[in-house]
Amino acid sequence: MSNIYIYNNNLISLLNLVDFLLQKKIKPDNIKDNSFNASLLDRTIILNLKEDENIIGKIINKLNAKIFNIIYYIYLSNQENKELIIYYFLLNAYKYPDKILALRNLRCVNLSLKIAKQVSNEAHKLKGFVRFKELDNKVLYAKINPDNNVLFLLAKHFKRRLPHEYFMIHDINRKILALYDKKEIYLINENNLDLKKLKESENEKEMENLWKSFYQTIGIKERKNEKCRMNFMPKKYWQYIIEMSEEL
Amino acid sequence: MEIKEKLEILADSAKYDASCSSSGSKRQSQFGNTSFSGICHSFASDGRCISLLKILMTNCCIFDCAYCLNRKSNNIKRATFTPEEICSIALNFYRRNYIEGLFLSSGIIKNPDYTMELLIKTITLLRKKYHFGGYIHAKAIPNCSPILLKQLGNLVDRLSANIELPTENGLKLLAPNKQGSNIEKIMKYVKENKAKNFVPAGQSTQMIIGATRESDLDIMNKSERMYQNYDLKRVFYSAYVSVNKSSLLPTLTTPPLKREHRLYQADWLLRYYNFKVKDILDEDTPNFNLLIDPKAFWALKHLDEFPKEINTASYYDLLKIPGIGVTSAKRIMNSRKHFKIMFKDLKTMGVVLKRAKYFITCNQQYFTNRTFFNQKFIETNLIMEENNITKPKIEQLSLFDE
Structure with a gap:
């Protein structure tokens, strides 16, 4: 026993x-x-x-x-x-x-x-890999899929960084979200939110495309190094890194 | 011209600058802050970190440097960002967490002061109008007035000017409009005006590797002098990529990446491991061995100082051991006060045992029979280790041994 x-x-x-x-x-x-x-x-x-x-x-x-x-x-x-x-x-x-x-x-x-x-x-890696999308109500929304429960650590980081923005970070693996209302951080279950209602802002796609083309341009072809990139940016995170998701 | 095309042209022109670090500054504002340890946001197809929106203000240039894509004699598409365009892209990218900040460089239009004023205007907009608190690294334009350096330095986190080549001869040959002394004037100014709000993350510079005939010794001597004279935070080394055809330039099919890697390793030895250039290079061996890293190469030449006993060696002696870094040396110092460190404990301290084991004893024990403690055995094993050669290929390796 x-x-x-x-x-x-x-x-x-x-x-x-x-x-x-x-x-x-x-x-x-x-x-x-x-x-x-x-x-x-x-x-x-x-x-x-x-x-x-x-x-x-x-x-x-x-x-x-x-x-x-x-x-x-x-x-x-x-x-x-x-x-x-x-x-x-x-x-x-x-x-x-x-x-x-x-x-x-x-x-x-x-x-x-x-x-x-x-x-x-x-947590440190994701401080870089989080990709916010701007919603039609100006709220920033990002999905993450971390192995560990780093959501609150990330929310605290973005609270300091973007104190005057509304944001939501959605941990897909744990089905929880961190919300920030320009004052406090709240952790809530994803069932408490109608996520289907979220809509991207009008020029969101344009901004994403601008970023993707910057990303494509900045790599030096003569130095291509797939293995090195993968070491620093493991494939398991690519799904929500917008410049990488198409390569999956 | 569409903004997307401009961005492609001006990012393409900026990409050969190696620096992308975003560390060393503590800034907090209404919109954005910096992280003291720096944050990488993405990694490009070449494996290099992307933390900053790295762009030129313009790729128009009155200079004609042989190695540079933007040289005035090149027939390429030219573009220029307006200050507001740069702000818009930087702020939109920053808000979505694509970047940690901005790296702004520029070709030289009209004259150095005019170019500097455009950079200052852009960054002033970001900081004052948009209250942007993210990281900004700006290039200082050689030969500009000191007052403009002062203004720019008060706005940015890092300021840099690229020395490009280690000797004046190299510069004369490839960059006839550039003078090393003018670059060093900038470095001297930044050092002398050091203050809390003036270039808080310090200055850096860059050298191109493999475009001229200078040796690693020339390059490292230059680095050592610049670190000493100007308190540089970093010297970056950028393997030369053939972008222009010129009789002055070597025709390289691939950039000398291994050489670049060795220079970075040696640079680390200077900054964190108490090595001097004269310890690792001299007139007889003016270039690094491409098969063995500089620290192991040094250790093999000084085998009489080894093996070192982990439980008694001084901190600086620990740092001389291949496979032991600053972090693991500190952990060893901390732990051995409390218990005798054995081989099995070293792994838990971050020691790279497959390299370190040849150079150490733990409690007077060597990892294998002591008769194997000889140069030939260790050198062969280290070369195999670094070059991922598996045992059956030992025979071929004897070629390199002598």
């Missing part, structure tokens, strides 16, 4: 649960969110802990912001068993608060740093 601890699909709930388990010195076999389908060999345990937001401040105070950020990035990853990785990373962080980030010989530390890096790399 495996003991599976269940949290309410959000970071605060997860951190409160992990904190509780660490305090009580309980070693979970796994930790899963509440959409988990248990098998006959699993015993799911729901503790109904309070979702106390102070947990973030507590972690940052006891450790530091850098360590908290790593935990947050692991949480955003699509890594299997990421909750258990966070549990063991925190366990070690409390044990070695001053040197945890240097202890790359510990498997869980090395893995945690690797996952956090992957997430931050993907």
